[in-house]
Amino acid sequence: MTLNFRTLDLNLLRVLDAVMSEGSLTRAAAALAMTQPAVSHALKRLHQAVGEELFVRSAHGMKPTPLAEALWPQVRDALSTLRQALAPGHFDPRHDAVQMRLAMADATAALLAPALLVRIEQAQALMNLRMLPLTTRDPRRLVEGGEADLAVGFFPSLVTSIIAQGQDSHLRHARLFDTRYVCVMRQGHPLAERVLTLDDYASAHHLLVSFSGRAHGYVDEALAALGRQRRIVLTVNQFFTAGRVVAQSNLLTVLPEGFVQATGNQAELVTRELPLTLGPVHVEMVWHLRHDTDPAHRWLRDQISATAAAAAASAGSAAGASAADAAACSAASPTASPAAPPDR
Secondary structure (H helix, E strand, C coil), X not given: CCCCHHHCCCHXXXXXXXXXXXXXXXXXXXXXXXXXXXXXXXXXXXXXXXXXXXXXXXXXXXXXXXXXXHHHHHHHHHHHHHHHHHCCCCCCCCCCCEEEEEXXXXXXXXXXXXXXXXXXXXXXXXXXXXXXXXXXXXXXXXXXXXXXXXXXXXXXXXXXXXXXXXXXXXXXXXXXXXXXXXXXXXXXXXXXXXXXXXXXXXXXXXXXXXXXXXCCCHHHHHHHHCCCCCEEEEEECCHHHHHHHHHCCCCEEEEEHHHHHHHCCHHHEXXXXXXXXXXXEEEEEEEEHHHCCCHHHHHHHHHHHHHXXXXXXXXXXXXXXXXXXXXXXXXXXXXXXXXXXXXX
């Protein structure tokens, strides 16, 4: 069947966007200020117009078909462009209802989401957030495909690529805060009471936070440059899990210092200086060029930036309070500067 665009009701595309975003007829109806039967009827009309099913019912809501998945990024971009053309530069958070999807790892979400929500509620904003799991150091597929409006995390290769392409890049980025890698172990660990030497570190058993599942990371590259290696007993893909396991075992792990509190086990953990030098961790937000001038998107980026600045200041104060304890167990560190692969 050939679609007759001249007779297509473009309001149906708004319904497609809402159902894709919400994954539920009930939530889509609320977002559109429509009744659920009206949304269902609109989907039926759109199905008739395109000649193929766009959604199928599942136990978890409305599951999009491959056609709906393919159409949605283009429909979303077109609606965003039209919205900006009709109301350029205007966004009233108290009256304009929008939904944004943010992709970030569990520790990043735990660190930023509570305070970000407070800011949104204090502004009485009608902005709803959907947190998506981030299991990669390169979120460009999520951002380019329209699955996420914004990604937050440590994306060294992607940011290097964006900078290299300059204005030719269709992605944008902004630095939120910097942190550094530290060695993390349980309270009372045998290595917690003395200087952590390179020999001690290399001979210990380790846990690796690996989004890819690969049992080789940033630390292993640095150790290899020093002619050393370590035994990785366990890999996990969540910072929370890493903190829980390390707090109940003799495994060591390496985490960004600013994320230790986000594991939920900070009171059971101690941090120590690594006996080797690793590069800094730059936490950034990345978004698509199509959202660059979107007023709602800009407002959200401002809120995230302010939230991150406050979190970084708080983490800095906590680090300063424990500096004396960490200094007592620090050691002179041989230097290695490998290129940063995705895991630690």
